[in-house]
Each structure stands twice: as C-alpha cells, then as structure tokens.
Amino acid sequence: MIMEINTGxxxxxxxxxxxxxxxxxYMRHKQLPSYMRNRILTYYEFKFQKRYFRENEILAxxxxxxxxxxxxHACKKLVENVIFFRNLPLNLLVRIISxxxxxxxxxxxxxxRANTPGASMYFISTGTVAVYTKSGKEVCHLEDGAHFGEIALLIKDTYRIASVVAVEVSEIYRLDQRDFVKAINPYPDLLANIQHIAEERMEISTMLDDYNRREHGINILRSK
Structure with a gap:
C-alpha cells in the first residue's frame, strides 16, 4: 500500500x-487578468495533456x-506532404526532420503576418489555421498534415505574402531557413530545383493577391 501511494x-x-x-x-501572485490565466492554462493542458514528463531528460x-x-516517426509524413521534399535522400530527410x-x-x-520578413516554414501536426491575403481576404483553412510559409524558407530576404492565424489550439512544427540551408548545402542541385518551384509558387500567389485587390476595388466602386 505504501509503495502504491508513493507511486501515485x-x-x-x-x-x-x-x-x-x-x-x-504564480498567476495570482502576478495578478494576471482572468482571460490571460485561461489562455495560459489552456496552453499547458494542450501541451502536456494532463501528464508531465521531463522530455529533455528522457531524450538525453x-x-x-x-x-x-x-x-x-513523428514528422516523416508531415515533411513528405511538401511536394518538393518528396523523394529526398533519406540522410537529408533525417537532417531536415532533426x-x-x-x-x-x-x-x-x-x-x-503578411508584409513582414519571414525565415521559416511550418507543418501542422494537429489543429486548424486560417490563411489571409495581404488585403485581408480569407483564402482557406489548413488542417492536420498541411504546411505553409515555404516561400520564405527558400527565397532569402523575402516578405510574407499572407497572414496565418490559429483557428483552434494547434501543434505546429517550425523549420528555420538557416537550419534548412545548412542541411541541404551538400545537395546544390536539389536546392536549386526547390528554389525554382518556390519562385513559381510565389509568382502565382502574388498574381492571386493582385487579382483579389482589383476585385475588391471594383466592388467598392460599384457600391458607390
């Protein structure tokens, strides 16, 4: 019985x-407002699922x-959903996932946020996000397994062409440009091909945003 109590x-x-x-x-001591307390508690509950593990110590x-x-196991399918990450050499895939x-x-x-410098892409593990154009028009929702932000990852010194906002509590993996370039440097041909695909996608996204702005302007003129 004592052992069971101690185990509990x-x-x-x-x-x-x-x-x-x-x-x-701690939150009471800091006199945090109730809405902020609720957000922090929601974050903890989602992140730890009411179980606490010293993850870093376990992994070490x-x-x-x-x-x-x-x-x-956790990330392979997420990364492979990105069209230009498919069929990468296994060693490179492992380096990217790490x-x-x-x-x-x-x-x-x-x-x-649109019109701000970007240097990362994101993979949705669980949750839903909404994508908005620079003009603020909602384009779509992305869910589990989707990705976004890859243009900023692959084209240096570029600005975000869209805003992305969490619709529900979401667990998301971030891949920084610096880490990605370091991982793929030994494969210059692959990097050049991926950058070419990203540039094409950026051009299409820019054209779509321009079209939405023109349509918005025409609708305003008609309403007058």
Whole structure:
C-alpha cells in the first residue's frame, strides 16, 4: 500500500497537477487578468495533456539513433506532404526532420503576418489555421498534415505574402531557413530545383493577391 501511494505521488498525472497548482499560484501572485490565466492554462493542458514528463531528460538518455527514429516517426509524413521534399535522400530527410521545433498556438494567435520578413516554414501536426491575403481576404483553412510559409524558407530576404492565424489550439512544427540551408548545402542541385518551384509558387500567389485587390476595388466602386 505504501509503495502504491508513493507511486501515485510520483506519477506523471500527479506531477502535472502539482505544476498546475504552482502555475495558478504564480498567476495570482502576478495578478494576471482572468482571460490571460485561461489562455495560459489552456496552453499547458494542450501541451502536456494532463501528464508531465521531463522530455529533455528522457531524450538525453536515448542514443542518437533512437532519437532520430522517434523524430522520423513523428514528422516523416508531415515533411513528405511538401511536394518538393518528396523523394529526398533519406540522410537529408533525417537532417531536415532533426531541425524541426515544436510550437503550440492558441485560438487567434498570429503565426505569421503578411508584409513582414519571414525565415521559416511550418507543418501542422494537429489543429486548424486560417490563411489571409495581404488585403485581408480569407483564402482557406489548413488542417492536420498541411504546411505553409515555404516561400520564405527558400527565397532569402523575402516578405510574407499572407497572414496565418490559429483557428483552434494547434501543434505546429517550425523549420528555420538557416537550419534548412545548412542541411541541404551538400545537395546544390536539389536546392536549386526547390528554389525554382518556390519562385513559381510565389509568382502565382502574388498574381492571386493582385487579382483579389482589383476585385475588391471594383466592388467598392460599384457600391458607390
């Protein structure tokens, strides 16, 4: 019975409850408004799923090979959904996946903003986001397995051509341009091909945005 009690006190669920209590005390101490408290608690609940693990310590005990296998299991399908990542050499795919950084966005969080410098692309693990043109017109929703922001990843010193906002709590992997270029440098032909595809997509997106702006202007004139 004593062993069972001790096991319960050290369980992942019990640890999460203890951390949640500390968090609530901390937020009261900082006198945070209720809406901010709710957002923070929502973030914690989604990120940890009411279980707390010292993930970094656990991963540190694993071999490099096992860590790579775990990353591949979690992210391989996400990366392969990107058309210009398909059929990459396995070694390169592993290097790209090892560079991914996981982030959690709450409802109405702005993930990327149009007309701002961009240097990352994103893969949606779970959740839904809305995409808006520079003019503010909603284009579509993206869900689990989708990706966005690849143009800024591949074309240096470019600006975002769209805004992306979380529609629900979303778990998203981020790939930074610096890490991607470092990983693909040994494959210059592949990099050139990928950049060519990205430039074509950017041209199409720009034409679509120009068309939407013209249509918006025509509708305003008609309403007058």
């Amino acid at each position: 006190k050290t369980s992942s669920a019990h640890k999460y409850d203890a951390i949640e209590r500390q968090l609530e005390e 005990t694993l071999s490099e090979q096992l860590r790579q296998e775990m990353n591949m 560079c991914l950084k996981i982030e959690v966005y709450l409802v109405n969080d702005v993930i990327i």
